[in-house]
Amino acid sequence: MIRSLYSGVSGLRSHQTRMDVIANNISNVNTIGFKSNRVNFEDLLYQKAGQTGVYPAYVGLGVAVSGIDTIFTQGGLKATGRPLDVAIQGNGFFVLKDPTTNMTYYSREGVFYIDKNGYLINSHGYRVQKVNGGDIQINNPDQVVTLNIKNDGTIELIYANGTTDTSNQIGLMNFKNPETLERVGQNVYRTTTNTSSSFAQPQAPGQSGLGTLASGFLEMSNVDLASEFTEMIVTQRGYQANARVITTSDQMLQELLDIKR
Structure with a gap:
């Protein structure tokens, strides 16, 4: 449960960075010669949790931003x-x-x-x-x-x-x-x-x-508003999902404390 909490936090941070980049792209939609940015994610380290048959079992520790690159496509x-x-x-x-x-x-x-x-x-x-x-x-x-x-x-x-x-x-x-x-x-x-x-x-x-x-x-700017708004929705849902992971993990910890009582 502790691992899930930290995985959720890493997801919140990464998706917040992605939202920041999307916001900057949209704000520069009319900036002359502007080139849009893109956020790339990567999974973090894995912890071996045992052996299940032939394949080892690993538990991931969350997500991080691997890079923010610039898209140099031609603008109109x-x-x-x-x-x-x-x-x-x-x-x-x-x-x-x-x-x-x-x-x-x-x-x-x-x-x-x-x-x-x-x-x-x-x-x-x-x-x-x-x-x-x-x-x-x-x-x-x-x-x-x-x-x-x-x-x-x-x-x-x-x-x-x-x-x-x-x-x-x-x-x-x-x-x-x-x-x-x-x-x-x-x-x-x-x-x-x-x-x-x-x-x-x-x-x-x-x-x-x-x-x-x-x-x-x-x-003109090469920002595609349709794509940016789609990415905004996806990013928002990802942020909400990671927030739900933190909430659910907290509820599980609360139930464990209730058993202790």
């Missing part, structure tokens, strides 16, 4: 008509560098702006990196009359005097195991010691297995 695209809104169709991440800390981050969110110095940045001031590395900087942005980002990441600028500049090209990075990327909030990731990159430096979109870019579009 939303048309915005804004040239500096860029979506990735396929594999890859935008490479962003924090000019203050020099830290490098990766993101699927393509909401970009041009700052006062002409740098292409995201909403937090991180600078977008170009092919083979380096900040993307636009010269004389106040003189640009037309800006177009092509599928291969090339930024085509047409100035008021009629000249054209195509020297900047947005680069992408890809990883052999993107599930090992660490989520740090603000729609960005950073590498860990277990992350293996396919390239040493950002590469051109559309090459080496990388996706292409779509200017005037944004990649």
